Amino acid sequence: MNARARSFWREEIALVALLFAFFAGIVCFALPLPFDARLFPLVIGGAGILLTLAIAAVELRRPLADVPLPPADDPAATVGWPRFLTALLCAPAFGLLLWLFGFVVASLAAMLAMPILMDYPHRRQIVVVAIVTVVVLTVLCPFLLDVSLPRGVVGDWLVDKLFPDI
Amino acid sequence: MLDNLLLGLAAALHLKQFFFMTLGTVIGLWVGVLPGLGAPVAMAILIPFTFSMDPLSALLMLASISVGGAFGGSVTSILLNIPGEASSAATSYDGYPMAQQGNAKVAMGLSAGASMVAGIIGVLILMFASAPVAKASLAFSPAEYFALAILGLTVVSVAALGSTVKGLAMGALGIAISLIGVDSILGTERYTFGSVYLLDGVSFVPVMVGLFAITELIDMVIAGGTIAKAGKLDGSLWKGFWGTFKYPFVLIQSTAVGAFLGMIPGIGATAANFLAYGIAMRSSKHPELFGKGAPEGVIAPEASNNSCIPTSLIPALTLGIPGGVTSAILLVAVTLQGLRPGPMLFTSNPELVWGFFMGLLIGAVMATLLYLVMIPWFALITVVRIELMAPMLLIITLFGAYANDRNMMDVFVAIFFGLFGYFARRHGYPLISLIIGLILGKLAEGSFAQALMISDHDYSVFFLRPLSAAIFALCLILVLWPGVKKRIGHGGAEAT
DSSP states (O other), rough: OOOOHHHHHHHHHHHHHHHHHHHHHHHHHHSSSHHHHHHHHHHHHHHHHHHHHHHHHHHHHHGGOOOOOOTTGGGGGTHHHHHHHHHHHHHHHHHHHHHOOHHHHHHHHHHHHHHHHHHHHHHHHHHHHHHHHHHEEEEEEEHHHHOOOOOHHHHHHHHHHHHHHE | OHHHHHHHHHHHHHHHHHHHHHHHHHHHHHHHHHHHOOOOHHHHHHHHGGGSSOOOHHHHHHHHHHHHHHHHHHHHHHHHHHHHHOOOGGEEEEEEHHHHOHHHHHHHHHHHHHHHHHHHHHOOOOOOOOHHHHHHHOOOOHHHHHHHHHHHHHHOOOSSSOHHHHHHHHHHHHHHHHSSOOOOOTTTSSSSSTHHHHTTOOOOHHIIIIIIIIIIHHHHHHHHHHHOOOOOOOOOOOOOOOGGGGGGHHHHHHHHHHHHHHSTTTHHHHHHHHHHHHHHHOOOGGGTTTOOOOTHHHHHHHHHHHHHHHHHHHHHHHHHEEEEEHHHHHHHHHTTTTTTOOOHHHHHHHHHHHHHHHHHHHHHHHHHHHHHHHHHHGGGGGGGGGGHHHHHHHHHHHHHHHHHOOHHHHHHHHHHHHHHHHHHHTTOHHHHHHHHHHHHHHHHHHHHHHHHHHHOOTTHHHSSHHHHHHHHHHHHHHHHHHHHHHHHHHHHHHHH
16 A cells, blocks of 8 residues: 555545544433434434444455555645645635634735745736735625625724724 | 416516526536536525525526536537536537537537527426425325435435445434534524534535535645636537537437436436436437537437426425435525425415526526527636636635624634535545535424324334335335345356
8 A cells, every 4th residue: 555545545534533423422412412302313323323334344444455546536646735735724724814804804815825825926917816806805795795894803903992983 | 377377477577587597697607617616616605695685586596507507517528528517527528529520619509509498398397397296295294204305315325426325424414413503393402512603503504615615616726727728619609509409309308318317316417417428329320420529419418417407406396305416505595595495385485486487497598598699708717727716716705604694603614614525525425415414404303303293202103104114115225226236246247
């Protein structure tokens, strides 16, 4: 079994373990509930545990030589780890920035940083597209979604400090 | 019936509905052209935008995205041999050779003609079959509803690519997630751990945004680059469009295949696409021309996937059991608008239901016209750099998740499900099973509890009623059949 297949197999086992833990939690936390409220969770949690055990049994009993490789068309197999990490972390990083600094800062950061991290060479084009996109979205989103843009924890704190009367 | 048709026509022929149908179709065509970014992704991203819309506009816009996506999916299949949507994969078998022969526009015209006819027939079947199915479902007891929910989940898990056990596990996960929040029977808090956010349960919108949009985005960021170097179109679009009608047998046969498969939960447009292609090839007088640019090879898959979309709404609207991704998203939109799918929807909201049906009918023609007029422009989308498009989609997607309830927690839930969905899909866990489990969870638990209450906690109620027993038997056959087939195959191989 080569390193790629081993890490793919470990991913699979981690996924099964996560599912098992979730279903075990469903069963355990259902036990103190009244009978009618716990019955269905016990059925579903029990079924989930059996299914994950069946998947685990298949994976663990499989001979090492038969461990499947990632799909041939899997783009993750052909790119380096910086691109892979960018792909995985762009959404959590944007979420964190949105929570802390609000829509405008998070959007600008995403529009400027993501193309650079993806090795897009035309910096001037990135800046122009980022500014135009953020301005358009800042104007359109509240109108289309009928919701005000989040200012973030830091933004709210700043507004409270600088404009206490608003 | 005539009254309902007129009522629906009056509701659909409103300028506002036209606007949202056009918008939905254009978005659908756009995302359909882009491989990876299919109609379900666009529908999931745009669900939050529908909250402030009236129910008919919201449903018509989402359904139009689905129809537009099916139309647009054929473009890259024909031009680049890369299906824009999985449901257009078989179109590339003959569409791409036609493009190589300098007949790209003819192939697109054939695709448009077949899609329009099949779409119209599919909607007509939806119109005439929904009301009787809804009426018949009034006779169902909670035991049957529970059995149907399990059947829907089983069929989707079995039909999904990969392992059935993984599909069922994802279905169970979806149902388990639906248990979070206040229990609908007794009002007991479950799995909330004191969190106010979890009292209402996990919302559909962030889960769908995560599973469909974020997972695709991760793949897009990894892949990078552009889809094509240039969108080149040759031949005559209209020649192809009228050429469709030279093959009436293939057109009707493939439409029937797609319409039938659409009604069965879990089969979906992708399977219909391949099956119709295979049947058309076998029934052709010149099967040797298939794969070399045969017009029937474009008509068959396009007719089947477009007739499949409207008929997949029959179980969703009448029984509340979604047949596939797009009908699941539409079902979520129906629920978010405060409506309950099922027979009561037809009696309490006839204007909405029939307006929706008539809107779909008009939408099939509208999508064809927009496709024929705008497709040269949409082909240019394939040259847009993913590096610039991905961050825009990320912002719109996650802000949409936030706008759902103006709650940052929804953003984090979407991100969590996006990451989980990415790894789950990589390992062959079908995400559609999770969504369908989540949608069916409340129905399954409610009917399970009601059936037990009615029968005084006698569990045999699920197996003594003939219909529910038959449905459960069908579930068992579906789950066991692949294993039995494999064993028979092995036995046969050993014997020989």
